[in-house]
Amino acid sequence: MxxxxxxxxxxxxxxxxxxxxxxxxxxxxxxxxxxxxxxxxxxxxxxxxxxxxxxxxxxxxxxxxxxxxxxxxxxxxxxxxxxxxxxxxxxxxxxxxxxxxxxxxxxxxxxxxxxxxxxxxxxxxxxxxAIALSLKLSGFRMSFPVPYMESVISLQEGRAIDSxxxxxxxxxxxxxxxMWALLNLLPVYPLDGGQIARNVFSLYNPVAGIFFSLILSVVTGVAVAVYAFSRQDLFLAVMFALLAFSSFQVLQAYSGRGGYGP
Ligand SMILES: [Zn+2]
Structure with a gap:
């Protein structure tokens, strides 16, 4: 897609x-x-x-x-x-x-x-x-967007940036x-992660690769939508519900064409 x-x-x-x-x-x-x-x-x-x-x-x-x-x-x-x-x-x-x-x-x-x-x-x-490491090396502290990473590169210590x-x-x-990179790595079409999943599956099974990646896209899209909804992030929930639905439609069309379904 x-x-x-x-x-x-x-x-x-x-x-x-x-x-x-x-x-x-x-x-x-x-x-x-x-x-x-x-x-x-x-x-x-x-x-x-x-x-x-x-x-x-x-x-x-x-x-x-x-x-x-x-x-x-x-x-x-x-x-x-x-x-x-x-x-x-x-x-x-x-x-x-x-x-x-x-x-x-x-x-x-x-x-x-x-x-x-x-x-x-x-x-x-x-x-x-690169930004995190340059701050670290020059002795500044900064909160990193991913909590676990923050402790890995110990960005909590150091002096505050004065500007x-x-x-x-x-x-x-x-x-x-x-955030943009992680969101895009989710195996959902048409995000980068969806394309990566299709090609990884294709390496192992060129015929059914697209079929498997579409199933993964629907399942992941629904899971993210439910998670986002539970966190009251309506924007993200609606977006991933729509992406899951459009993958589902492609999957149906794809299986209907004489497909690779189970
Ligand atoms: Zn991209």
């Missing part, structure tokens, strides 16, 4: 990064603002904190998509990046000069697909770890990177 690329608008921000075209749709900024609204309601500096939050989400998701795009380049595929209301997309260019027979074959190879899908979350986790904007910027960068 692939989400369609959103149409371009006159309000898009366009630029190139390391030779890769990037387009940011206006809805991206609006959703980032909405997501950060409650998180930044601390004290009387919400405008400043919201700005830092939006900048962090932008940087973090851009780094995620650059991970995918650079991995595709490694396998000889050109691509472009779109940031939009559901996050980001790194879209391979079908008719690029480098898309010859060789790279087309690469595109169907499960291992290169796994590397490409994992490169996005890995880039974000790498960024969060409040810098402290929040680094925290938001780490928080959005870790």
């Amino acid at each position: 692939l989400l369609a690329e959103p149409a371009s608008t006159p309000y898009d921000l366009n630029f190139r990064l390391l030779g890769i075209p990037v387009r940011v749709a206006p809805w991206f900024w609006l959703v980032a603002l909405l997501l950060g609204w409650n998180l930044t309601k601390v004290g009387d500096q919400q405008a400043m904190l919201l700005t830092l939050w939006v900048a962090s989400v932008f940087l973090s998701i851009l780094i995620h998509e650059m991970g995918h795009a650079l991995a595709m380049r490694f396998y000889g595929m050109d691509s472009h990046i779109v940031l939009y209301q559901f996050g980001g997309l790194a879209i391979p260019d079908q008719f690029s000069s480098r898309t010859g027979f060789g790279s087309r074959r690469m595109r169907d190879d499960p291992v290169s697909q796994i590397v490409i899908s994992a490169a996005g979350p890995a880039a974000q986790l790498g960024l969060a770890l 409040r904007p810098l402290e929040f910027l680094l925290f938001y960068l780490m928080w959005s990177s870790v």
Whole structure:
């Protein structure tokens, strides 16, 4: 399953990064603002904190998509990046000069697909770890978004960062990177984890791999929805319920086509 690329608008921000075209749709900024609204309601500096939050989400998701795009380049595929209301997309260019027979074959190879899908979350986790380790090495403390990790790298000790904007910027960068990466690694379509699961299954069983990954996607999607609902996180619950349902529909269509069902 692939989400369609959103149409371009006159309000898009366009630029190139390391030779890769990037387009940011206006809805991206609006959703980032909405997501950060409650998180930044601390004290009387919400405008400043919201700005830092939006900048962090932008940087973090851009780094995620650059991970995918650079991995595709490694396998000889050109691509472009779109940031939009559901996050980001790194879209391979079908008719690029480098898309010859060789790279087309690469595109169907499960291992290169796994590397490409994992490169996005890995880039974000790498960024969060790099920030955490630089703070640690320069003697600063910071709360890490994952509680267990915080004690592993003992970030609780050290002196406080004396610049409040810098402290929040680094925290938001780490928080959005870790959360976005972990969320995307869940084996649910169309998230990166769903693509990874399909290709891992395909390594062992090329015929039934998609079928198994769809079942895993439905089960995980339902489990996350129930968990999120029990934590009263309605946004996450509805999102994963919808993803589980759409995987279920694909699964039905897939089995109906003469499938690989039990
Ligand atoms: Zn991704």
